[in-house]
Amino acid sequence: MTAAGTTTGAAKERNEAELIARILGGEKELFHDLIRPYERMLYLTAFSIVKNETGAEECAQDAVVNAYRNLAKFRGDSKFSTWLVTIVVNEARQKLRKAKRAKEQSLDEAIEGEEGEYTPAPLTDWREIPSEALERKELRETLQKAVAALPDIYRQVFTLRDLQEMNVADTAAALGVNENIVKVRLHRARMMLQKRLAPYLKKSTAPERKGFWGRMPWS
Amino acid sequence: MELNCKHVWAHISEYLDKSVPADLLADIEQHLEHCEICSAVLDSTRNILVLTADNRTFELPLGYSERLHERLRKELGSASEEAMK
Numbered sequence: 001m002t003a004a005g006t007t008t009g010a011a012k013e014r015n016e017a018e019l020i021a022r023i024l025g026g027e028k029e030l031f032h033d034l035i036r037p038y039e040r041m042l043y044l045t046a047f048s049i050v051k052n053e054t055g056a057e058e059c060a061q062d063a064v065v066n067a068y069r070n071l072a073k074f075r076g077d078s079k080f081s082t083w084l085v086t087i088v089v090n091e092a093r094q095k096l097r098k099a100k101r102a103k104e105q106s107l108d109e110a111i112e113g114e115e116g117e118y119t120p121a122p123l124t125d126w127r128e129i130p131s132e133a134l135e136r137k138e139l140r141e142t143l144q145k146a147v148a149a150l151p152d153i154y155r156q157v158f159t160l161r162d163l164q165e166m167n168v169a170d171t172a173a174a175l176g177v178n179e180n181i182v183k184v185r186l187h188r189a190r191m192m193l194q195k196r197l198a199p200y201l202k203k204s205t206a207p208e209r210k211g212f213w214g215r216m217p218w219s
Numbered sequence: 220m221e222l223n224c225k226h227v228w229a230h231i232s233e234y235l236d237k238s239v240p241a242d243l244l245a246d247i248e249q250h251l252e253h254c255e256i257c258s259a260v261l262d263s264t265r266n267i268l269v270l271t272a273d274n275r276t277f278e279l280p281l282g283y284s285e286r287l288h289e290r291l292r293k294e295l296g297s298a299s300e301e302a303m304k
Contacts, residue, residue, distance in 0.1 A: 158271075183233070
């Protein structure tokens, strides 16, 4: 989609540093190029927090404008992507604060306090998602709904780590939590999704092995 | 050390991220070799992550990019030089 995927991290950072210098030097139109690789990240991060399309789009736009206005404050001691994601997280949180919050937040906290153990969904022995299953819109929609249904704190971490493939340190920095919290929340988010989606995915997989279900410890 | 399934499940996420502590890794892998339940849990979780990272799963609204750059164009057009300082 963008050049970002084919550029190595270090080269990308060098290019960005150069772009930023030129923008600050007056070539402000280059800001369009600077943020292009992050459009998707901006929207999805905002969406993981505000949970509606219009709100997420507004947050992404506000974040871009804010990033532009404050570009001179970007010191380069963190990655530009981390700086940008922090801005959009703040925009989205502000928006959420204005709208509603208290109720959902307290629910999330109650969930986080729970024992971390879980029982995964029993499965047939599928190894890969069959390509035809990947093509099915239905499966994508199921995953979208399952992610949307995650409690906020889990969805936010999952979005940054697994949807945007950010590392633990950057995710922790963007959300203002420590790395251990990121790991714990990510684990729980993944397990919740596994439990929710596995029975559905089962339908699209190889034939079951005879007697397999009878050996499940929880069946 | 002999691990049970619950121990393995607790480390599935770390395992996928290749961040399982070294002393535990061999035990988990040994367990996964003979436990088809845990291997299926691992594979299903991994597959969900593959599907999640696929750009087609979480799509952007139609026209999002155009609107974003349009907003930025307006900002660049109206921004005074002070705003950059």
